[in-house]
Amino acid sequence: xxxxxxxxxxxxxxxxxxxxxxFVLGHHYQRDEVIQFADVTGDSFKxxxxxxxxxxxxxxxxCGVHFMxxxxxxxxxxDQKVVLPDLAAGCSMADMATAEQxxxxxxxxxxxxxxxxxxxxxxxxxxxDIKAFTGRHGGTICTSSNAQxxxxxAFEQGEKVLFLPDQHLGRNTAVRDLGMSLDxxxxxxxHKPNGGLTAEQLRSAKMILWRGHCSVHGRFSLDSVEDVRNxxxxxxxxxxxxxxxxxxxxxxxxxxxxxxxxxxxxAPAGSKWAIGTELNLVRxxxxxxxDKEVVFLDRTVCFCSTMNRIDLPHLVWTLESLAEGTLVxxxxxxxxxEHYAKLALERMLALP
Ligand code: 13P
Ligand code: SF4
Numbered sequence: 001x002x003x004x005x006x007x008x009x010x011x012x013x014x015x016x017x018x019x020x021x022x023f024v025l026g027h028h029y030q031r032d033e034v035i036q037f038a039d040v041t042g043d044s045f046k047x048x049x050x051x052x053x054x055x056x057x058x059x060x061x062x063c064g065v066h067f068m069x070x071x072x073x074x075x076x077x078x079d080q081k082v083v084l085p086d087l088a089a090g091c092s093m094a095d096m097a098t099a100e101q102x103x104x105x106x107x108x109x110x111x112x113x114x115x116x117x118x119x120x121x122x123x124x125x126x127x128x129d130i131k132a133f134t135g136r137h138g139g140t141i142c143t144s145s146n147a148q149x150x151x152x153x154a155f156e157q158g159e160k161v162l163f164l165p166d167q168h169l170g171r172n173t174a175v176r177d178l179g180m181s182l183d184x185x186x187x188x189x190x191h192k193p194n195g196g197l198t199a200e201q202l203r204s205a206k207m208i209l210w211r212g213h214c215s216v217h218g219r220f221s222l223d224s225v226e227d228v229r230n231x232x233x234x235x236x237x238x239x240x241x242x243x244x245x246x247x248x249x250x251x252x253x254x255x256x257x258x259x260x261x262x263x264x265x266x267a268p269a270g271s272k273w274a275i276g277t278e279l280n281l282v283r284x285x286x287x288x289x290x291d292k293e294v295v296f297l298d299r300t301v302c303f304c305s306t307m308n309r310i311d312l313p314h315l316v317w318t319l320e321s322l323a324e325g326t327l328v329x330x331x332x333x334x335x336x337x338e339h340y341a342k343l344a345l346e347r348m349l350a351l352p
Contacts, residue, residue, distance in 0.1 A: 003033035007312045011037055014319035022322060023057035025050065025072070027064035028257035029278040029307040034063050034315055043258035044068060044124045045143040049349065051075050051082075059083055059322050062331070063310050065091045069331040070128040074338050074345060082331045083322070085314040089306045091125055093242075096212035097165035099129035101190040106137070108188075109162070109208075112199040118208070119158040121150050123166045125214075128333045128341045130164055135343035142348060144169060144241050144256040148177040149351045160205065162188075165212030172241045172248045174207045182245075187211050216304045217242035220276045224298035225250040228274040232295065238263060239276035239297065247276065257281055264289055278304045 015022065015037060025047050026038030035041060040050050051060060051072035060082045062069040066089060073082040109115040120139030122130050131141055138157065142150030151173055154161045163170030167187055174180040186205040188195035195202075202208065220243050228235055238253040238260060248254050253263055260277060267273065269291040275282045276297035286294035321328045333341065 003036075003312050007316050008033075008036075010316045011312065011319055014316065014323040017323040018059070018319065020054075020056060021058045022061060022319070023054040023059070024061045025063060025068075027068060027307065028261065028281045028284075029304050030063045030310060031280055031308060031312075032284060033312040034310055035284075037315060037319075038063060043143065043145055043256040045145045045256070046258055048072070048075060048124065048143070048345065052077075055080070059327075061085065061315075061318055061322075063315065065089045065094075065306055066331065067091055067094045067125055067127060070333050071124065071131070071341075071345060073331050073333050074128065074131070074341050081327060083318060083327070083329050084310075084331050085318040085329065086309040086311075087329050089309040091306055093123075093125050093166055093212050093214045094127055094130075097126055097130050097190070097210055099127070099133065102130055102133050102164065105162070105188055105190065105195060105210075106133075108194050108197075109202065111194075112202040114160060114202055117159040118162050119154040119160070120162045120164065121147075121154050121170075122164040122344065123147075123169055126165055128337050131341035131344050132337045133340075134164070135340035135345075135347075139344060140347035140351070141344045145258060146348065146351055147173040147241065150348060151178055153347075153351055160208060162208045162210070164210040166214065166242060167209040167211055168213055168217070168244055168248075169241050170207060170209045171245050172243075172254070175245065176248065176254070180206060185209055214242040216278055216301065217276070218244065219301045220244070220247050220298050222246045222250055224276070224301075225274075228295065228297060232272050232274065232293070235272040235274050235293075235295075236267075237274050237276070237297065243276055251276070261285060264292070264294065267292055276301075278307065280307070 024039050026035045026041045069084040120134045122134040124143045184206040189211045237251040239251040272293040274297045282296050
């Protein structure tokens with residue numbers, strides 16, 4: 001839908017007034033009305049890498065969700081202030097692993113006698129506390145664009161991986177990219193005693209997957225893939241690796257949001273695509289390629305509600321407040337958490 005022209009003008013004016021003092025980052029799942037004001041757009045990896053690209057900017061306005069803003073705070077200098085236009089923009093997947101639950105899990109692994117063999121690998125979509133846990137225990141962060149390299153690195157450091165918090169990305173990467181079998185993976189359920197696993201199961205597993213998932217991608221099913229193949233003969237099915245294993249196994253292409261955009265840019269005119277990811281991105285890709293047929297993988301699945309909380313009114317309020325000298329919605333990670341979380345994030349940034 002077209003943005004309110006008055007709000008567009010206000011955002012433009014406030015951003016111009018701030019000039020080089022503000023740097024606006026936008027994740028690919030953001031609304032069109034917001035993404036038009038981003039200085040850089042990207043997937044989670046690109047945004048983490050580029051967060052520190054403008055050390056002279058006093059404010060980094062992060063149009064995305066809370067864990068992304070935390071990561072930007074960790075990776076930038078102390079005098080740069082990271083701002084999230086709506087503090088309620090969280091991520092249901094990140095909320096599925098709390099620091100207490102993960103500490104308890106580590107105790108379970110210790111009891112089973114395997115903690116010394118386990119390397120934690122945490123998806124970017126996790127709180128700063130979980131990233132700090134990961135750094136403390138010699139592990140790395142990964143995103144959907146480097147999960148394979150992160151897992152390969154981790155298996156050079158130890159025999160087992162504890163993958164947090166997205167079971168699907170963990171399983172898909174282990175099976176699809178590392179050639180492991182489904183039997184090498186077990187699922188640790190933080191709501192059950194001992195994760196719902198016996199010590200024997202933990203000892204024989206290679207991948208210990210945390211029982212978390214993305215509520216948006218979790219809704220695509222094998223039926224979605226079969227239906228679209230019947231409806232559109234010759235369609236290419238392209239999905240995000242946060243989808244369930246059976247969906248990823250049935251797809252033709254799998255990758256991060258940046259990969260999805262690049263794949264469509266490189267696709268020949270007349271080709272047909274069904275995309276399984278968040279709707280703002282699918283719509284934008286469809287609009288950018290009128291010469292190709294681009295459809296949403298499942299017509300009943302929709303937006304990420306927390307990504308969508310960042311809308312033009314929130315962005316206008318944020319930019320106008322900053323332009324008037326009022327710092328709002330700062331995201332700040334405490335020093336100790338930052339220290340260990342940074343170790344884990346820097347291991348990711350250093351992956352080959
Ligand atoms: P990427 O942009 O890294 O593919 O991540 C998708 C996502 O779900 C972010 O929340
Ligand atoms: Fe979290 Fe899924 Fe939304 Fe990404 S799309 S922010 S993983 S709920």
